[in-house]
Amino acid sequence: MEKDIEEVLFTPAQLDEKITELGHQITKDYQGKDLLMIGVLKGANVFMSDLMRKIETSVKIDFMAVSSYGLSTQSSGVVRIIKDLDYSIEGKDVLVVEDIIDTGLTLHYLYDNLLSRKPSSLKICTLLDKPERRRVDIPVDYKGFDIPDEFIVGYGIDYAEQYRNLPYVAILKREVYEK
Numbered sequence: 001m002e003k004d005i006e007e008v009l010f011t012p013a014q015l016d017e018k019i020t021e022l023g024h025q026i027t028k029d030y031q032g033k034d035l036l037m038i039g040v041l042k043g044a045n046v047f048m049s050d051l052m053r054k055i056e057t058s059v060k061i062d063f064m065a066v067s068s069y070g071l072s073t074q075s076s077g078v079v080r081i082i083k084d085l086d087y088s089i090e091g092k093d094v095l096v097v098e099d100i101i102d103t104g105l106t107l108h109y110l111y112d113n114l115l116s117r118k119p120s121s122l123k124i125c126t127l128l129d130k131p132e133r134r135r136v137d138i139p140v141d142y143k144g145f146d147i148p149d150e151f152i153v154g155y156g157i158d159y160a161e162q163y164r165n166l167p168y169v170a171i172l173k174r175e176v177y178e179k
């Protein structure tokens with residue numbers, strides 16, 4: 001796996017430091033609220049499990065599984081819901097947790113879908129943001145890092161379902177997917 005990596009962007013220590021900061025901010029902002037974190041599977045699974053442990057106020061979690069990239073490095077533009085939430089979010093303070101926002105198509109679809117279920121509030125937290133590639137506007141409330149327009153893997157994020165278990169965030173070598 002290491003041989004396929006062009007450059008490590010964020011080490012485990014840098015990720016931990018940033019996620020601790022995000023956790024503190026979310027803890028402050030959600031005091032006395034009914035916080036429900038919704039992790040977007042599969043990519044957000046690692047970030048979600050680290051972030052929730054940095055939050056020191058009561059929190060519930062749920063997950064949705066969606067996919068638009070499949071085995072490719074290009075968004076298909078069609079977001080498929082593979083697993084829906086277990087419970088209603090009506091009246092809840094919902095925080096959507098994403099690993100990466102790229103074109104924005106996934107979150108654009110999810111945001112409207114979740115809003116129609118009448119949460120009390122709806123905010124977005126993403127670890128990584130690739131603003132150069134955005135095709136639709138997304139209101140990001142909590143962000144870890146901006147990243148360049150490169151294909152990223154690691155810390156939950158895949159190429160063709162591989163590399164999710166790397167403990168760091170890295171740029172994948174082009175030769176891996178341009179063959």
Ligand SMILES: O=P(O)(O)OC[C@H]1O[C@H](OP(=O)(O)OP(=O)(O)O)[C@H](O)[C@@H]1O
Pocket residue numbers: 040041042043044066067068069070075098099100101102103104105106107157158
């Ligand atoms: O902003 P966008 O261009 O829509 O891209 C971002 C989305 O793409 C990835 O998911 P993917 O469809 O690869 O599913 P996965 O999380 O199971 O890897 C990633 O986890 C985000 O959910």
Ligand code: HPA
Pocket residue numbers: 069100101102103150151152153157158159
């Ligand atoms: O850079 C990326 N890497 C992996 N999956 C992704 N989904 C959107 N952007 C990316």
Ligand SMILES: [Mg+2]
Pocket residue numbers: 043069070157158159
């Ligand atoms: Mg993916």
